[in-house]
Amino acid sequence: MSTVPNNLVTGASGLPLQPRRRMMAPVLRGVIWAAIGFLALNTLVSQVDPGPLHSYVNQVSVVFGWMGAVIGWVFGVGAWDAVVKPAFGYPLRWKETVGWRRFFEYSTDHKVIATQYMVASGSGFIIAGIAAMLMRLQLMEDHLWLFSVPQDYLETVGIHGTIMMFSLATVFMVGGLGNYLIPMMVGSNKSAFPRLSGLSVWFVPAGILTVAFSPLLGAWTTGWRGYEPLAASDGNGIVFYYLGVFALLLSSLFVALNLVATIVFRRAPGLTWNRIPMYAWAMLVVSFLNIIWIPEIMMAFVLALLDKIVPLPFFTAVGSPLTYLEMFWLFGHPEVYIVVLPALGMWMEIMPVMSRKTLFGRQWGIIGLIFVMLLSGLVWAHHMFPTMSDVEVLPFSFFTEMISIPTGFAYMVVIGTLWQSRMRLKAPSLLVLMSMFNFLIGGLTGLFLADPMVNMQIHDTFFVVGHFHYTIIGGMVFSGFAAMYYYLPKFSGRMYNEKWAQFGAYWMFLAFNATFAQFFIIGLRGMNRWVPVYPQYLQAQNFEISIFAFLLGLGFVYNIVYILWVWVKGRKVESQNPWKSKTLEWYANPNPEEDNFKEIPTVLTGFYDYSDDSHPIAWDPTS
Amino acid sequence: MRDKALFFVLWLIFSAICEWLASLIGPHFYFYVASVQAQEGQNAAAFILYMAVPIFVFVVMMLLFALFRFRARDDSIQPAKSQIKINKAYVGTWLGLSLVFNLFLFVHPTASAAQAYFNESMAYNKSPKTLIVDVVARQWEWRFSYPQYGLTQTVDANGNDFLELPVNTPVKFVLNSYDYNHYYDPQIDVIHSFWIPAFGMKMDVIPGETRTEYIEPTKISSTTQNQMLRVQCAEVCGPGHPYMEANMAVVSPANFAKWVAQQKKLEA
Ligand code: HEM
Ligand SMILES: [Cu+2]
Ligand SMILES: [Cu+2]
Numbered sequence: 001m002s003t004v005p006n007n008l009v010t011g012a013s014g015l016p017l018q019p020r021r022r023m024m025a026p027v028l029r030g031v032i033w034a035a036i037g038f039l040a041l042n043t044l045v046s047q048v049d050p051g052p053l054h055s056y057v058n059q060v061s062v063v064f065g066w067m068g069a070v071i072g073w074v075f076g077v078g079a080w081d082a083v084v085k086p087a088f089g090y091p092l093r094w095k096e097t098v099g100w101r102r103f104f105e106y107s108t109d110h111k112v113i114a115t116q117y118m119v120a121s122g123s124g125f126i127i128a129g130i131a132a133m134l135m136r137l138q139l140m141e142d143h144l145w146l147f148s149v150p151q152d153y154l155e156t157v158g159i160h161g162t163i164m165m166f167s168l169a170t171v172f173m174v175g176g177l178g179n180y181l182i183p184m185m186v187g188s189n190k191s192a193f194p195r196l197s198g199l200s201v202w203f204v205p206a207g208i209l210t211v212a213f214s215p216l217l218g219a220w221t222t223g224w225r226g227y228e229p230l231a232a233s234d235g236n237g238i239v240f241y242y243l244g245v246f247a248l249l250l251s252s253l254f255v256a257l258n259l260v261a262t263i264v265f266r267r268a269p270g271l272t273w274n275r276i277p278m279y280a281w282a283m284l285v286v287s288f289l290n291i292i293w294i295p296e297i298m299m300a301f302v303l304a305l306l307d308k309i310v311p312l313p314f315f316t317a318v319g320s321p322l323t324y325l326e327m328f329w330l331f332g333h334p335e336v337y338i339v340v341l342p343a344l345g346m347w348m349e350i351m352p353v354m355s356r357k358t359l360f361g362r363q364w365g366i367i368g369l370i371f372v373m374l375l376s377g378l379v380w381a382h383h384m385f386p387t388m389s390d391v392e393v394l395p396f397s398f399f400t401e402m403i404s405i406p407t408g409f410a411y412m413v414v415i416g417t418l419w420q421s422r423m424r425l426k427a428p429s430l431l432v433l434m435s436m437f438n439f440l441i442g443g444l445t446g447l448f449l450a451d452p453m454v455n456m457q458i459h460d461t462f463f464v465v466g467h468f469h470y471t472i473i474g475g476m477v478f479s480g481f482a483a484m485y486y487y488l489p490k491f492s493g494r495m496y497n498e499k500w501a502q503f504g505a506y507w508m509f510l511a512f513n514a515t516f517a518q519f520f521i522i523g524l525r526g527m528n529r530w531v532p533v534y535p536q537y538l539q540a541q542n543f544e545i546s547i548f549a550f551l552l553g554l555g556f557v558y559n560i561v562y563i564l565w566v567w568v569k570g571r572k573v574e575s576q577n578p579w580k581s582k583t584l585e586w587y588a589n590p591n592p593e594e595d596n597f598k599e600i601p602t603v604l605t606g607f608y609d610y611s612d613d614s615h616p617i618a619w620d621p622t623s
Numbered sequence: 624m625r626d627k628a629l630f631f632v633l634w635l636i637f638s639a640i641c642e643w644l645a646s647l648i649g650p651h652f653y654f655y656v657a658s659v660q661a662q663e664g665q666n667a668a669a670f671i672l673y674m675a676v677p678i679f680v681f682v683v684m685m686l687l688f689a690l691f692r693f694r695a696r697d698d699s700i701q702p703a704k705s706q707i708k709i710n711k712a713y714v715g716t717w718l719g720l721s722l723v724f725n726l727f728l729f730v731h732p733t734a735s736a737a738q739a740y741f742n743e744s745m746a747y748n749k750s751p752k753t754l755i756v757d758v759v760a761r762q763w764e765w766r767f768s769y770p771q772y773g774l775t776q777t778v779d780a781n782g783n784d785f786l787e788l789p790v791n792t793p794v795k796f797v798l799n800s801y802d803y804n805h806y807y808d809p810q811i812d813v814i815h816s817f818w819i820p821a822f823g824m825k826m827d828v829i830p831g832e833t834r835t836e837y838i839e840p841t842k843i844s845s846t847t848q849n850q851m852l853r854v855q856c857a858e859v860c861g862p863g864h865p866y867m868e869a870n871m872a873v874v875s876p877a878n879f880a881k882w883v884a885q886q887k888k889l890e891a
Contacts, residue, residue, distance in 0.1 A: 151862045221861050229830060230861060233811040317801075317812040317830030355693070357703040361714055386816055386857075387827040397733050401725045405718075411682060412717045416710070418689040420626060422703040425694050433686050440682050444675045447728065451671060453664045453736035457653065457823045460816055460857035525654050526820040526851050530859035533866065535850040580700050611706040 026105035030076030030202075037072030038065040059239055059309040062217065066210065066243050074202045078106025083195055098593055106202070108194035111592040113201050114180030120204040121176055122560065124167030127212055131160035133553050136546040138532050142539040151219035153532035155237065159211055161224030162241060166248040167208050169472055170335065172480050173342035174290075175201065175255045178283045180491070182259055184585035185277045187268025187603065187617075189595045192261030193254075200254030203247045210244030223530060225332070228315030228324035232307050242305045249294050256290035259283050268584070270603030270617075277583050277607055278365060282345025285369045289334045289341075289376065297331035300324060322387060329380035337376045339472055340439070341369055343479035344410040347432050350486050351417050352608050353581040354429035359608035360416030361409075368409025375403045385455045393452045400450040404443060411436065427501035431482035434509045438474020442467060445520060462527045466519030473512060477556075481505070484563050489578050490590050494570030496562070504559040511552035518545045582607045582616050626692065634684055638677045645676050653823060655851040657842040657873065661823025663739055667732035674728060744837040747793035754794045756786070760815035760828040761802040763863030765854050772883050774890060779870060786854055786871035789879035790843050796836040800828040815867065816858035821851040827858055845872035 023029065042065030046056050057065070075084065082094035083106075096102055102112055103119075134156050138146040147153045183191045191197055214220065218235035226245075231238050263276065263284050276284075304324060306312045315324040344365075352359040359365070381388060381396040414436065423429060445467045448454045458464060489495050518541065527538050534542070577586040584607070588596040601617040649669035656665050693703075747753045759766040767786045768775045779785035788794055800812050812830035821844075826836040846853045847870070856867035874882065 149862065150865050154859065154862065154864070219862070221859060221864070223859055227814075230813040230859070233813065234861065321814065321830050355689070355703060356695075356701065358706045358708050360707065361709050364714060384827075386825045387814070387829065394734060394737060397737075398729055401729050401733065405721045405725060408717070408721050412714065415682070415685045416707075416713065418685065418693060420703065420705040420707075421689070421693050422695045422701065423689050423693045424698070424700075425690065433689060437683065437686055440679065444679055447671050447675055448668055451667055451728075451733045451736065453660075453732065453740060454668045454671070456825045457661070457664050457668075457820070459825060460818070524652065526855075528818070528855055528857045531865040535853070537850050609706070611702050 025101075026077045030073045033072035033076035034069040035072070037068030037070075039068075041065045041068030059236055062239060063243065063305065063309060066240075070203070070206050070247060073206055074199060077202050079199055079202075082106050082108075083199065102592065106198050108190070108198045109592050110179050110183050110191045110194065110197065111590065113197050114176055114178075115592075116201045117171060117175035117179055117204065118177075120201065120208065121168050121172040124163045124171070124204070124208045125556075126560075127208065128160045128163035128168065129553055129556060131156045131163070133550065135160060136549040139534075140543045140546045142534050142536050142542075144532055147532060149219075150532055151221055151235065154221035154223065154530055155215055155219045155235075157530060158220060158223045158226075158241065159214065162211050162226075162245060163208055164472075165224055165335070165339075166211075166245050166252075167204060169339040169476055170252050171204060171248070171255075173346070173476065173483070174259070174283065174286055174338075175204070175251065177279075177346075177480075177483055177487075178259055178286075178342070179255065181487070181585050182262055182280055182283055183266065184588040184596050185280050185583055186263055186266055187271055187584045187597065187601050188262065188266040189597060189600070190266075191258050192266055193258045196254050197258045200251045200258070203251035203254075207244045207246075207248035207251065210240050210247060214238075214240035214244065216240075221530075225325070225328050226301075226304065227328060228304060228307065229317055229319075229321045231304060231324075232311065232313070232316045239305065239308060242301045242308075246298060246301055249298055252290055253294045253298075256287035256294070260287045260291065268597075268600050268603055271584075272603075275603060275606045278348040278359070278362070279342070279345040279583075281366050281369055282341050285373045286338050286341050289338050289373055292377070293331045293334045293338075297328065300327035300331070322384075325384055325387060326380070329383040330377070331380075332383060333380040334373075334376040336468070336471065337372055340475045341372060343435060343439070343475045344369065344407075346479045346483050347410060347414050347436065348417075349583070350428050350432050350482060351414050352610055353579050354426060354432075355418055355421030355423040356610045357417055357421035358610055359413065360419070361413045362608060364409045365413040368406040368413070371406035371409075372403060375399060375406065379403055382450060382455075385452055386459050397450055397452055401447070404446070407443065411440075426485075426498060427496065427505055428482045428486035430502055431478055431485065431505050434505065435475060435478035435482060438470055438478060438509075438512065441517075442470030442472075442474050445470065458523055460529050461523035462519045462529065463523030465529060466516050466523060469516045469519065473516070478508070478512075481508070481559055481563075486579070487585075488563065488566055488570070489573045490576075490586065492567040492570065493573055493576075493590065494566050495573045495578065496566045496570060500562060501559075504555065504562055507555040508552065508559060511548055511555045515545055515548040515552050518548070580613070582610070584617070587615075587617065587619065626688075630684065630688060634677075634681060637684065638680045641676045641680050642673060645672050649673060655821050655849060656823065657821035657840055657844060657852060658823060659743070659839040659841060660740060660837075661821065662841070663736055664823040667736045670732050671728065674724070678724075740837075743793075743839070744835070747795055747837045747839070748835075750793060752792060754789065754792055755797065756788075756794060757797045758799070758817060758828070759803060760798065760800045760817065760856065760860075760867075761804070762811070762813060762861050763856070763867040765817075765856070765867065765869040766803070767869075769883070772887070774883065774886050776890075777886050778889070784869045786869060787879060787882050788840050788871070788873050789876045790840055790873050792876065793837065793839045796826075796838070798826055798828045798834040798836060799832075800830045813860045814858050815856045815860050818855045818857040819852065819871070820855065821849065825857055840873045843873050843875060845874075846870040 042061045045061040045064045086092045096107055138153055214237035217237045217240055220235045220237035222231050222234055226241050263280050303314050307314045313319045348365050378399040382400045385393055485501055522541050603617055605616045607616050649672050652668045653665040656662050755771055757768045765784050767777050777785050798817050800815055815828045816825055817828055818825040822838050826834050844852050854869040854871055
């Protein structure tokens with residue numbers, strides 16, 4: 001491996017490599033090709049289907065135009081030269097650039113791809129966060145004042161939920177951190193399918209922009225579930241919801257295929273199944289969930305799209321109105337574990353290192369991950385208790401309550417590790433503790449929701465909104481920040497300042513709890529979801545919740561800006577491995593110009609024994 | 624050993640304190656309870672709250688122990704004294720307790736409360752005393768009719784849809800979603816959710832299906848007195864969803880009879 005110069009595309013099966021023609025910046029070319037693709041296909045379809053009532057851009061043509069745009073975009077950023085043409089036998093002319101430019105074009109380097117994922121996903125967070133701020137601004141009053149019609153508010157809710165879920169929650173810790181860390185963790189120089197992976201990331205910006213610009217087609221009011229039968233009679237923007245989410249899911253599906261193959265087939269010698277790191281286990285389990293459930297929801301979206309544009313009334317009142325909801329949640333519940341399992345894996349990764357203590361009950365941590373994965377397919381209907389007839393409810397209640405057991409194993413493992421440890425209180429460990437606290441509240445409030453009788457009161461109220469923000473933000477977002485602080489010295493070679501980082505952590509933690517704990521209360525007081533207009537008696541509390549929500553928004557911005565600042569300007573670290581961690585990513589080279597490992601290491605022991613300073617691989621500290 | 628003893632004692636103390644706090648909050652979990660069913664839900668919620676408290680205290684105390692007691696006091700990186708990899712007693716207890724806890728919760732209050740509600744539904748359904756209210760949900764209106772009294776659309780003084788119920792009398796709501804203005808286009812009917820916060824019960828209204836909800840109101844009040852007593856659509860159903868709300872009142876049987884007579888006159 002080390003004999004091949006690494007800025008060569010080695011994945012292209014031995015085709016002769018020729019110098020790249022001079023070309024315009026790939027992103028710019030992507031945008032232009034996307035515009036051409038859209039115009040070409042949209043015009044074609046409009047012409048073929050010249051219904052007298054059709055405008056130039058109509059429901060059907062826009063779907064095809066969108067496909068043209070996405071293909072143009074992905075081809076333009078590099079897929080045309082680096083994937084498509086070589087596949088037809090043309091010489092490979094694509095040579096990956098070095099320096100900052102390589103982050104703005106198709107690449108096969110997993111570190112570059114992962115960085116692209118993190119930036120794209122982080123941008124989604126900002127966009128959807130702005131939407132959240134607008135919602136909270138509107139909710140400060142009990143009547144419409146910021147938005148002029150309810151559609152605008154509902155559409156903002158939908159965009160917020162959709163972009164948060166499908167571009168941040170599902171993506172950041174998998175496409176981002178997973179792509180970065182997994183090849184390193186398993187001791188490989190590249191992922192299993194580097195070209196697929198290089199393609200997949202470009203669907204994320206396409207998807208985010210599609211959803212964000214959905215209002216261009218007309219307001220849609222269904223929220224992030226895009227649910228039928230409302231969607232069928234709803235505004236046309238829903239078309240961009242289906243398409244945008246489709247693109248984002250496609251990206252996650254590619255990531256999943258790549259990660260599974262990498263973990264299963266590209267492990268270094270000696271890295272047996274017994275020694276696979278916890279985060280890699282989490283990625284494996286999550287990727288299985290993705291591979292099983294993403295195709296399912298994609299098919300549901302295709303049907304719903306046809307329902308809308310043809311129209312084929314699968315899910316309207318003359319079809320089967322509940323089927324879409326069942327199909328959505330069949331994916332939707334595994335989805336929430338797709339979001340949270342990486343966080344649990346990250347706890348088990350960070351805590352033994354920070355507490356200098358052997359990971360406790362490692363096998364139980366893995367068993368927990370696997371059983372959550374299995375059970376998560378059996379609980380979907382708890383999202384629909386008031387929709388179902390009474391007799392169907394109890395089995396789902398049962399599995400919902402049972403799934404807390406394997407989820408609890410993550411707590412058992414981390415708590416067991418912390419017990420009588422030597423816990424170093426640094427920003428990453430602090431954030432993991434905060435994440436454990438928040439997710440605990442998310443889990444315990446889930447007990448109330450799992451009970452059908454109580455559920456009938458709090459379903460569709462802000463109690464639920466509080467519950468899932470506690471699990472997603474509390475679990476995934478806090479762990480994501482923990483991981484970013486933890487891996488900053490690896491990613492950037494620079495170290496953050498403990499005071500500034502912990503200040504940021506406390507800020508988020510306090511603002512988060514002050515905001516979302518009140519969601520439970522206001523929900524119980526009768527605040528239902530999806531309403532920009534609500535009874536006057538709830539106004540005072542909503543007003544004050546919004547203030548805390550703004551503080552929380554600022555807290556997120558503070559931490560993101562600080563991390564970015566450290567990434568470029570922070571103090572250089574002396575040691576490649578400041579936490580003295582034993583997992584392989586800390587022995588790997590983070591420089592995207594170079595291979596992870598000059599020589600593929602042979603793993604000699606497991607990674608989680610912190611009773612001494614020995615290395616899990618033969619390690620020459622001078623190298 | 625000392626850590627364990629300390630933890631255990633503190634856990635007992637804090638659990639007791641938090642249980643006491645929970646016993647203050649628990650009975651008011653629902654804020655306003657105005658039906659037999661809401662009271663049952665309220666009891667179930669309070670019970671879950673009491674059950675959750677020791678777990679909450681346990682985990683939070685563990686986090687605090689990590690923060691304060693097990694925290695490294697200096698920056699040097701050295702192994703912790705204990706390097707225990709597994710403790711069968713701890714794992715076994717954890718597993719056993721979480722299994723028992725969840726199974727217990729499933730039996731009570733999950734299954735028991737659901738069973739109570741089924742039993743009430745059956746009893747109300749059979750009882751000749753039960754008041755039947757037909758509820759039609761459409762984009763965006765609740766419409767109420769009382770087939771036993773021949774009332775087709777009950778309204779308040781301003782002509783807005785209005786629901787009135789006699790106190791301590793079982794009610795059977797028959798829920799349908801269709802638009803009586805253009806029932807020839809069933810394509811556009813959507814799902815709504817029939818929710819009266821004070822009654823602690825909610826039921827989605829599905830196009831093409833008929834659902835029922837059984838309630839026995841226990842308090843005399845009205846939307847004007849308490850906004851928790853309102854008919855609210857809880858499932859997003861399009862732009863008009865925030866406005867899909869109707870006022871209501873629970874009155875004495877005598878007043879209810881007067882109201883029915885008055886509505887009859889209106890409809891005549
Ligand atoms: C600054 C932080 C945030 C605030 C203040 C916030 C606020 C809100 C509010 C008020 C709603 C309910 C809107 C309604 O029903 O009327 C909502 C819905 C939602 N939020 Fe957030 N949110 C935040 C961050 C997040 C994050 C990080 C995620 C996920 C990663 C997320 C996912 C969702 C989802 C999925 C919905 C449901 C949307 C729907 O009903 O279709 N939110 N958010
Ligand atoms: Cu409605
Ligand atoms: Cu509604």
